[in-house]
Amino acid sequence: MKPWKMKWEDMDCKQILQVVNVAFYGGFLVLMLALLLLYVSEEISVLLAVLAVLGGVSCFGGVLLAYTRLRCPFCGASLMLGGRIPTHIPNFCPECGKPL
Ligand SMILES: [Zn+2]
Known part of the structure; x- marks a missing residue:
């Protein structure tokens, strides 16, 4: 079965934790990088702002998940x-x- 075709119900907690980690830390990294670049750049970049929002959403989604x-x-x-x-x-x- 392909990973992206899996349902949440079919995943065990170890697989869900992997998804959570990628979403949370990946999102956090993107958010921080975008904020840092926004901070050092002279003008507001729409692309960086979008990246920051996406990173934040991914990060938040990881916690929610x-x-x-x-x-x-x-x-x-x-x-x-x-x-x-x-x-x-x-x-x-x-x-x-019970064993997980
Ligand atoms: Zn239990």
Whole structure:
């Protein structure tokens, strides 16, 4: 199956975390780079502004995705670490103790 044809329902939490990480850190990087270039450039560049917005949206989407989809498939407990995106999925659910 091609990755872009996968449904969220078919993905396990490790795959969702990968998507979250790419969206969040990729978006964050684009946002920061665009803001930096906007800061040093003399005039406002529409392209950079659009890039900054896209980066921000991607970053925000990553967090949103983590909140909504990064959950234990058994009990639905959130796998976020105190509101932060986890660096890895724990081997066992912190709520129900089932292997993830
Ligand atoms: Zn659980």
